[in-house]
Amino acid sequence: MPGSAVAQNNCCAIWSRAELPRVSTPFASSPNAGLRISFSDIEKRFGMRMALRGVSLEIAAGECVALVGHNGSGKTTLLKIAAQLSRPSRGEITFYSGMTALEADVVKRRIGMVAHHTLVYDELTAEENLVFFAKLFGLPDPVARARQSLEPVGLARRSADLVRTFSRGMRQRLAIARALLASPELLLLDEPAAGLDPEGQLWLGTTLAQLHSSGCTILMSTHGRNETQASVTRAIRLEGGIVTHDSGPCGDPYGVMALAAVREAVEGDGR
Amino acid sequence: MSLGHATVAILAKELKTEFRSRELLGTTIVFVLIVLVLFSFTFDPTSSESRRFGPGLLWLAFLFAGSLMLQPSFLREQTNDTLAALRLAPIDPFSILAGKMAANFLFLLLVELILLPVFAVLYNIAIVPVLAPLVLVLALGTIGLATTGTVFSAVAAQARLRELLLPLLLLPVLAPVLIASTEATSGILRDPSDLSPVWLTFLAAFDIIFLTAAWLFGEYLLEE
Amino acid sequence: MGSDSQSRTPSGAVISLSSVVVVFLLLAAGSYGALIKAPTEATMGLIQRIFYFHVSSAWTGFIAFFLVFIGSIAYLRTRSLKWDWLSVASAEVGVAFFTVVLVTGPIWAKPVWGIWWTWDARLTSSFLLWVLFVSYLLLRTLVDEPERRAVVAAVFGIFATMDIPLVYFSIWWFRTQHPQPVMGKGGSLDPTMWWVLILCWCATLGVMTLLIRVRYRLEGLRAEVDALRLEASRNAR
Numbered sequence: 099m100p101g102s103a104v105a106q107n108n109c110c111a112i113w114s115r116a117e118l119p120r121v122s123t124p125f126a127s128s129p130n131a132g133l134r135i136s137f138s139d140i141e142k143r144f145g146m147r148m149a150l151r152g153v154s155l156e157i158a159a160g161e162c163v164a165l166v167g168h169n170g171s172g173k174t175t176l177l178k179i180a181a182q183l184s185r186p187s188r189g190e191i192t193f194y195s196g197m198t199a200l201e202a203d204v205v206k207r208r209i210g211m212v213a214h215h216t217l218v219y220d221e222l223t224a225e226e227n228l229v230f231f232a233k234l235f236g237l238p239d240p241v242a243r244a245r246q247s248l249e250p251v252g253l254a255r256r257s258a259d260l261v262r263t264f265s266r267g268m269r270q271r272l273a274i275a276r277a278l279l280a281s282p283e284l285l286l287l288d289e290p291a292a293g294l295d296p297e298g299q300l301w302l303g304t305t306l307a308q309l310h311s312s313g314c315t316i317l318m319s320t321h322g323r324n325e326t327q328a329s330v331t332r333a334i335r336l337e338g339g340i341v342t343h344d345s346g347p348c349g350d351p352y353g354v355m356a357l358a359a360v361r362e363a364v365e366g367d368g369r
Numbered sequence: 370m371s372l373g374h375a376t377v378a379i380l381a382k383e384l385k386t387e388f389r390s391r392e393l394l395g396t397t398i399v400f401v402l403i404v405l406v407l408f409s410f411t412f413d414p415t416s417s418e419s420r421r422f423g424p425g426l427l428w429l430a431f432l433f434a435g436s437l438m439l440q441p442s443f444l445r446e447q448t449n450d451t452l453a454a455l456r457l458a459p460i461d462p463f464s465i466l467a468g469k470m471a472a473n474f475l476f477l478l479l480v481e482l483i484l485l486p487v488f489a490v491l492y493n494i495a496i497v498p499v500l501a502p503l504v505l506v507l508a509l510g511t512i513g514l515a516t517t518g519t520v521f522s523a524v525a526a527q528a529r530l531r532e533l534l535l536p537l538l539l540l541p542v543l544a545p546v547l548i549a550s551t552e553a554t555s556g557i558l559r560d561p562s563d564l565s566p567v568w569l570t571f572l573a574a575f576d577i578i579f580l581t582a583a584w585l586f587g588e589y590l591l592e593e
Numbered sequence: 594m595g596s597d598s599q600s601r602t603p604s605g606a607v608i609s610l611s612s613v614v615v616v617f618l619l620l621a622a623g624s625y626g627a628l629i630k631a632p633t634e635a636t637m638g639l640i641q642r643i644f645y646f647h648v649s650s651a652w653t654g655f656i657a658f659f660l661v662f663i664g665s666i667a668y669l670r671t672r673s674l675k676w677d678w679l680s681v682a683s684a685e686v687g688v689a690f691f692t693v694v695l696v697t698g699p700i701w702a703k704p705v706w707g708i709w710w711t712w713d714a715r716l717t718s719s720f721l722l723w724v725l726f727v728s729y730l731l732l733r734t735l736v737d738e739p740e741r742r743a744v745v746a747a748v749f750g751i752f753a754t755m756d757i758p759l760v761y762f763s764i765w766w767f768r769t770q771h772p773q774p775v776m777g778k779g780g781s782l783d784p785t786m787w788w789v790l791i792l793c794w795c796a797t798l799g800v801m802t803l804l805i806r807v808r809y810r811l812e813g814l815r816a817e818v819d820a821l822r823l824e825a826s827r828n829a830r
Contacts, residue, residue: 145738146819148826183453184593187740206459215450217457221386233378234458276454517752524745528735538732538749541725542756545763552767567766575759579752586751589669589744 132315140189173319210282287318375460379468424554439518462588510550616799623796626789657687662754665747677743682808
């Protein structure tokens with residue numbers, strides 16, 4: 099299965115590389131293949147509200163999965179559970195590298211996440227933020243690593259400025275740089291294109307394509323049509339905490355995404 | 370990453386953030402000054418009266434300062450959900466608490482050391498000859514304050530009325546610290562100065578007990 | 594659905610009539626002992642008879658608070674909400690018993706000492722303890738999501754109960770260092786008085802058990818209602 103997922107990278111052939119802005123490629127260096135995730139019957143309750151009602155999914159290494167659905171359909175909750183930020187009320191999640199199941203604390207090292215919030219400190223500079231997180235991830239030479247990561251996101255010139263002074267789009271770029279800092283094998287993205295201008299979206303699309311082709315597993319929630327969907331190999335639609343459509347690893351993800359987009363447009367967002 | 374390294378990294382981050390703005394330190398110092406001035410109206414601040422009431426009001430002021438100053442400790446992390454960023458890192462969750470405890474301890478101790486001379490001047494109490502034992506008591510009392518305060522800051526951050534809640538949770542639990550440090554301080558300030566080993570041991574015991582409790586149970590507070 | 598099995602169990606197990614009868618008999622015997630059988634105290638007179646319920650309520654309150662400690666630790670270890678129900682039930686009952694202590698104390702003090710309240714070591718620590726657990730209950734009302742509430746309350750409950758001995762030691766040392774009026778303590782209790790006290794304690798312990806069980810069941814039923822609502826909303830989809 100992992101092989102087939104990588105092969106499907108061609109589905110974004112419509113995106114001509116020549117049109118993309120100049121992009122350096124420091125991230126495309128996952129040492130191993132991506133992680134494989136197995137969600138089994140995940141349920142999550144918040145008091146009276148049921149965010150997930152029994153989600154079972156197998157996501158193979160190297161897949162690029164788009165989660166689509168209304169606001170409140172459970173996309174964010176599923177991503178948080180995958181990131182081990184939130185413990186499921188019921189069910190289990192297991193991570194595999196190759197055929198071996200990984201321990202919880204080993205997994206954290208291999209996951210990068212872009213969440214709804216930026217997850218960076220406004221009171222620190224861009225570089226200080228990345229140095230701090232590089233230290234927490236135990237990366238060798240955190241300062242060099244931080245500088246190196248600011249280059250491709252286009253923040254090298256502003257690295258010594260406080261994040262507070264950044265625009266929405268720049269914060270989002272920094273959030274993405276933070277997620278990619280430790281060369282993750284599983285990338286979790288919650289609406290990564292939010293706040294990015296068209297150029298930024300294009301940049302993100304290219305970055306994701308590179309990560310995808312390097313074998314990183316990507317699980318992201320997306321909303322509306324944007325450039326990040328170019329590398330998507332599989333789309334899963336969540337509705338009220340249940341998987342209602344799954345294109346599967348070999349199906350047509352764009353069909354599912356289009357259907358979801360139509361439904362959202364017709365029914366209005368957020369019910 | 371080891372507990373020690375992560376704790377130090379988080380401590381450094383807290384110090385850098387605070388010393389950049391100095392918002393908390395400034396606010397707390399002004400607050401304690403106001404309390405010290407207001408207390409002077411509640412009794413006749415002659416030297417002998419001050420010796421009697423001084424230590425108690427000093428520690429009460431520090432306790433109030435703590436319940437004010439420790440609030441943002443976890444609330445700050447909610448702005449951009451940076452607590453999630455800390456939890457995404459492959460570190461021992463206790464290091465998040467430990468780093469913040471250490472930072473809060475240093476902040477509070479700094480505030481106390483700045484205000485101690487002011488207190489001595491305002492209330493006409495000689496502290497220079499007894500500075501060493503006084504700092505020891507300050508340190509021991511402040512460890513207890515910072516430990517429980519940091520944990521309860523994480524508790525209060527998850528509830529409604531969070532700004533109101535911390536003093537309510539913190540002050541009754543800290544009653545033993547108030548008693549012990551007040552008693553130890555009055556012992557030191559008494560005319561033949563004597564440092565009570567009973568109260569020192571008690572403060573140390575309080576610190577150890579609650580540090581252990583925070584280590585055993587604190588990390589549950591960081592979940593979502 | 595299987596998921597609800599955890600919250601479905603409290604049905605059945607209503608308090609049995611026999612246990613109510615036993616507790617009632619204990620209370621009656623205790624009251625008889627305290628009010629009639631025990632000898633009248635020489636200096637304090639009749640008012641001293643409040644002592645039997647005052648002291649036994651305090652002891653029972655301690656046990657209830659200790660149950661909060663047990664429930665809190667067990668919840669954090671097992672994540673079974675039942676332990677949280679035990680904690681909240683015990684905390685409420687403990688606060689109720691300490692309210693009895695704080696009310697009967699001044700009633701006893703006024704005729705004997707001539708004042709309603711004195712900052713005596715026992716009084717002060719009981720008052721502080723009561724405040725501590727009132728803030729525990731307050732905290733619970735300020736967190737909505739049951740699992741979050743259980744975790745947050747458990748940590749605070751553990752800290753609060755660990756604080757009890759420290760509060761007692763510190764206040765006791767504090768008060769013994771400061772001269773204060775001697776409050777008719779000391780002297781040994783008459784053996785009959787001891788027996789009556791133990792009997793009263795058994796009675797209050799019985800009341801505590803009944804109350805905790807009722808409160809625990811109530812909490813369980815609430816959870817069951819929530820689970821049913823949840824299921825109804827799930828089926829409605």
